[in-house]
Amino acid sequence: MTVTETPFTGGIVGKPRLRREDPALLTGEAKFIDDLQIPGALWLACVRSPYAHARITGIDTSAALAIAGVVAVYTGEDLADAWAAPLPCAWPVTDDMKNPAHYPIAQGKANYAGDIVAVVVAESRYAAADGIEGVVVDYEPLEAVVTIEDAETDRLVIHDDCGTNVSYVWELTPEPDAVTAAFAAAEHHITETFVHQRLIPTAMEPRGVAAVPAPHNGDMTLYSSTQIPHVLRVMAALTVGIPEQKLRVIAPSVGGGFGCKLNVYAEEILCIVLAQRHGVPVRWTEGRTEAAGSTVHGRAQRQTIELAADADGKLTAVRATLLADMGAYLQLVAPGVPLLGAFLYHGLYDVPVYSFTCKSVFTNLTPTDAYRGAGRPEATYAIERAMDALAVAVGVGQDEIRSRNFIPTEKFPYDSPAGLIFDSGNYQPTLDRAKELIDWDGRRAEQAERRAAGSTTHLGLGISSYVEMCGLAPSRTLAALNYGAGGWESATVRILPTCKVQVVTGATPHGQGHETCWSMIVADQLGIDPDDVEVLHSDTSISPLGMDTYGSRSLAVGGTAIWMATEQVIDKARAIAAHMLEANADDLEFAGGTFSVRGSPDKEVPLAGVAFGAFTAHDLPDGMEPNLQAQVTFDPSNFVFPFGTHIAVVEVDEATGAVELLDYAAVDDCGNQINPLIVEGQLHGGIVQGIAQALWEDAAYDADGQCRAANLADYLVPSAAECIDMKLDHTVTPSPSNPMGVKGIGEAGTIASTPAVMNAVVDALRPMGITDITMPASPMTVRRAIEAAQGGSA
Amino acid sequence: MEVSVTVNGTVRSADVEPRTLLVHYLRDVLGLTGTNIGCDTSSCGACTVLVDGRSAKSCTLLAAQVDGADVTTIEGLAGPDGLHPMQQAFHECHALQCGYCTPGMVMAAVSLLDEYDDIDADGVRVGLEGNLCRCTGYQNIVAAVLAAGE
Ligand code: FES
Ligand code: FES
Numbered sequence: 001m002t003v004t005e006t007p008f009t010g011g012i013v014g015k016p017r018l019r020r021e022d023p024a025l026l027t028g029e030a031k032f033i034d035d036l037q038i039p040g041a042l043w044l045a046c047v048r049s050p051y052a053h054a055r056i057t058g059i060d061t062s063a064a065l066a067i068a069g070v071v072a073v074y075t076g077e078d079l080a081d082a083w084a085a086p087l088p089c090a091w092p093v094t095d096d097m098k099n100p101a102h103y104p105i106a107q108g109k110a111n112y113a114g115d116i117v118a119v120v121v122a123e124s125r126y127a128a129a130d131g132i133e134g135v136v137v138d139y140e141p142l143e144a145v146v147t148i149e150d151a152e153t154d155r156l157v158i159h160d161d162c163g164t165n166v167s168y169v170w171e172l173t174p175e176p177d178a179v180t181a182a183f184a185a186a187e188h189h190i191t192e193t194f195v196h197q198r199l200i201p202t203a204m205e206p207r208g209v210a211a212v213p214a215p216h217n218g219d220m221t222l223y224s225s226t227q228i229p230h231v232l233r234v235m236a237a238l239t240v241g242i243p244e245q246k247l248r249v250i251a252p253s254v255g256g257g258f259g260c261k262l263n264v265y266a267e268e269i270l271c272i273v274l275a276q277r278h279g280v281p282v283r284w285t286e287g288r289t290e291a292a293g294s295t296v297h298g299r300a301q302r303q304t305i306e307l308a309a310d311a312d313g314k315l316t317a318v319r320a321t322l323l324a325d326m327g328a329y330l331q332l333v334a335p336g337v338p339l340l341g342a343f344l345y346h347g348l349y350d351v352p353v354y355s356f357t358c359k360s361v362f363t364n365l366t367p368t369d370a371y372r373g374a375g376r377p378e379a380t381y382a383i384e385r386a387m388d389a390l391a392v393a394v395g396v397g398q399d400e401i402r403s404r405n406f407i408p409t410e411k412f413p414y415d416s417p418a419g420l421i422f423d424s425g426n427y428q429p430t431l432d433r434a435k436e437l438i439d440w441d442g443r444r445a446e447q448a449e450r451r452a453a454g455s456t457t458h459l460g461l462g463i464s465s466y467v468e469m470c471g472l473a474p475s476r477t478l479a480a481l482n483y484g485a486g487g488w489e490s491a492t493v494r495i496l497p498t499c500k501v502q503v504v505t506g507a508t509p510h511g512q513g514h515e516t517c518w519s520m521i522v523a524d525q526l527g528i529d530p531d532d533v534e535v536l537h538s539d540t541s542i543s544p545l546g547m548d549t550y551g552s553r554s555l556a557v558g559g560t561a562i563w564m565a566t567e568q569v570i571d572k573a574r575a576i577a578a579h580m581l582e583a584n585a586d587d588l589e590f591a592g593g594t595f596s597v598r599g600s601p602d603k604e605v606p607l608a609g610v611a612f613g614a615f616t617a618h619d620l621p622d623g624m625e626p627n628l629q630a631q632v633t634f635d636p637s638n639f640v641f642p643f644g645t646h647i648a649v650v651e652v653d654e655a656t657g658a659v660e661l662l663d664y665a666a667v668d669d670c671g672n673q674i675n676p677l678i679v680e681g682q683l684h685g686g687i688v689q690g691i692a693q694a695l696w697e698d699a700a701y702d703a704d705g706q707c708r709a710a711n712l713a714d715y716l717v718p719s720a721a722e723c724i725d726m727k728l729d730h731t732v733t734p735s736p737s738n739p740m741g742v743k744g745i746g747e748a749g750t751i752a753s754t755p756a757v758m759n760a761v762v763d764a765l766r767p768m769g770i771t772d773i774t775m776p777a778s779p780m781t782v783r784r785a786i787e788a789a790q791g792g793s794a
Numbered sequence: 795m796e797v798s799v800t801v802n803g804t805v806r807s808a809d810v811e812p813r814t815l816l817v818h819y820l821r822d823v824l825g826l827t828g829t830n831i832g833c834d835t836s837s838c839g840a841c842t843v844l845v846d847g848r849s850a851k852s853c854t855l856l857a858a859q860v861d862g863a864d865v866t867t868i869e870g871l872a873g874p875d876g877l878h879p880m881q882q883a884f885h886e887c888h889a890l891q892c893g894y895c896t897p898g899m900v901m902a903a904v905s906l907l908d909e910y911d912d913i914d915a916d917g918v919r920v921g922l923e924g925n926l927c928r929c930t931g932y933q934n935i936v937a938a939v940l941a942a943g944e
């Protein structure tokens with residue numbers, strides 16, 4: 001482990017600290033959206049199309065209206081005038097991107113199984129559920145487009161007004177001729193095609209919404225299980241057409257998000273509109289099976305990656321082309337998801353030239369959008385799988401091919417061939433340490449022994465070295481990518497009269513432990529107890545400015561804003577302390593929560609004295625405002641680039657096709673760590689989520705566009721029984737892009753683990769001539785691959 | 795229909811629709827919202843409570859089925875002296891993140907240790923198979939349950 005500089009001297013940051021969030025969550029005291037008691041609320045339930053593609057020829061609501069407790073039923077026509085704008089897509093990645101109008105209730109045609117065709121408002125959740133059974137919809141089923149390959153042909157166009165199923169084509173090829181030349185001159189030309197299956201994000205808390213109106217003064221409070229109350233407020237105000245200042249959005253305790261709660265959803269808009277109409281609160285809680293059609297899916301793309309390399313396996317060019325599935329409509333940031341990976345298909349390897357193209361198409365399936373890692377897991381998967389193929393072609397080990405190509409440490413900050421500047425990196429030590437943790441040589445020897453003995457339980461070792469870009473994002477870079485907002489974050493730090501501290505942040509936690517971490521940062525800076533720091537968030541009335549939580553941005557952007565605001569507060573306190581001590585501010589030292597005059601240790605004043613003095617304002621320096629408070633909005637100058645190496649060891653049973661995970665090591669570098677406990681927890685969960693894509697999860701659809709894994713009985717979210725203990729270690733390479741030297745860690749585990757496991761599975765089977773297994777590597781898929789490799793004779 | 799259940803030591807009676815699920819009875823009728831709902835196929839365990847001392851998924855039971863029984867929910871676990879040892883172990887081992895699975899996971903773990911006092915890590919993993927967590931990767935949950943068992 002490398003130790004490098006940190007700005008923290010208070011002895012709090014960098015040490016594991018138990019979470020302050022826990023007691024409320026452990027006792028049932030925490031309030032998730034469905035826990036809120038809202039007197040007089042009506043319940044919303046949605047009638048959803050059972051067909052992937054169907055014309056709606058009639059809707060009869062009379063039977064539903066006759067059901068006890070049902071208050072009203074609305075169709076798309078009934079509410080056609082209720083919207084000021086369609087549901088928003090904030091990322092028009094190209095000027096000619098096709099974006100079909102998407103309203104909360106479909107009119108005329110349903111475009112995926114789950115599309116809302118009518119809604120019921122009722123006095124209880126049971127009555128609302130009864131109500132949707134009573135709505136009779138006449139459908140004329142249409143042929144559905146369920147694969148991206150079919151969609152691409154435009155054989156059947158889903159949205160007439162678009163005239164094509166292709167939403168956009170986005171390309172990043174800074175030097176086209178150089179790419180062509182590199183491939184022409186390549187000693188090795190690797191071409192691999194991989195498929196990322198659709199995944200259902202499956203935050204354990206389903207989504208929920210409650211809109212509470214104040215009909216006479218026009219205020220509206222929207223509670224939502226969302227990652228983005230701030231973004232939602234702007235978007236919902238525009239979509240519904242109510243003044244932004246009249247809308248307050250509150251995210252209560254949120255039970256996980258993983259990207260799927262980074263959206264503006266039909267039910268949020270519906271609850272607001274119906275609460276306005278009825279003049280009483282309207283609420284909705286998602287059912288798990290319903291979620292397969294009401295909450296976005298992730299991944300869903302086919303990728304072709306080509307590597308050009310010289311005889312030694314040194315990369316000379318990388319070219320990637322994607323075909324991505326947007327689903328039936330464009331959700332909030334869906335078109336941009338492939339772009340978040342677009343710059344990283346060369347991974348952490350030093351490559352002179354680069355080309356990336358993505359074509360995104362509509363299908364008659366649930367819309368896709370961000371899912372943990374959003375674009376970077378896909379990119380990492382492609383390059384890391386392809387690097388193993390290159391190692392085989394060159395005839396060197398998977399470790400050696402990576403070492404030969406890692407960006408050398410002395411090249412940082414590194415000008416990437418895709419046009420980014422990688423902030424800092426030191427890659428080789430993560431590979432070395434991961435090999436050590438997993439006993440690489442021992443496992444290789446064991447693998448050779450098993451092979452020599454003709455064992456039918458095959459051992460496989462898989463490496464995944466990764467770099468990712470997170471800390472979304474420099475606003476100017478977002479502008480260049482056509483994103484509809486900035487990437488800054490806001491913080492206010494306020495010292496109260498009794499020297500307790502309030503931190504107000506625009507980052508919005510949903511399980512990450514922000515309150516604990518932010519209190520540690522501020523307490524370390526101020527020399528006080530973290531328990532004396534209160535963290536306020538997730539309510540647009542308390543924290544009016546914010547860009548919320550996604551893309552591993554909260555610490556690198558939001559945390560930095562907090563750090564800077566605290567520094568400003570200290571500067572002001574120093575000026576007041578100097579005045580109190582009749583000393584020059586430059587002569588003051590601040591340590592352990594006390595200002596003292598350098599060289600005169602008896603002349604000192606504690607922060608508490610300064611805070612109280614700032615509050616009474618009886619004797620402040622001339623012209624100084626009372627109170628100790630600072631507000632900072634931080635717009636990062638660059639992304640941050642965490643990296644690391646993960647290694648998986650698996651055993652594949654030739655007879656059954658079953659893959660068992662035997663061991664897993666992860667060595668990650670997220671720069672300086674605030675709370676190592678949280679870092680470790682994020683890695684554990686993230687790694688398992690990525691392993692789940694490799695081995696178990698698959699939102700497969702049949703030819704009619706029906707999801708075959710719409711509930712948790714069929715969609716294989718792993719339990720403790722399938723998982724193993726992971727071995728973690730880390731290195732520390734601070735980011736020069738922010739004063740704390742921090743990077744993000746929320747998505748790294750997921751980004752790294754999928755290719756590590758799949759490389760291990762393929763490594764186990766390679767002697768049989770198998771070079772790819774489609775994810776998830778289920779027993780059936782593996783067994784079929786073995787049979788095919790053995791000529792169908794197994 | 796009238797349903798009477800001893801919940802966290804207190805007899806609670808209410809008139810409910812016969813189809814009322816136990817989880818809705820606890821949450822919507824009694825206001826004990828610590829017990830969560832994560833699925834509709836009895837798969838996730840977020841709704842786990844103790845019925846007569848044994849863990850049960852409260853989304854798979856009707857309130858009427860537990861008439862006369864003794865039910866413990868997460869709200870009934872911590873005592874006047876603070877957290878139950880299992881809750882404390884979850885805290886100390888960082889075995890929760892968003893906390894949505896946590897009440898059910900803790901109740902299932904309490905029941906598991908009650909049933910098997912000499913359990914190892916593999917036993918905990920298999921024993922908690924019916925409780926899904928999306929955040930933690932389970933490593934710290936297993937550690938917490940083992941720590942609570944010591
Ligand atoms: S809510 Fe009961 S098992 Fe999922
Ligand atoms: S802590 Fe979030 S689901 Fe378990």
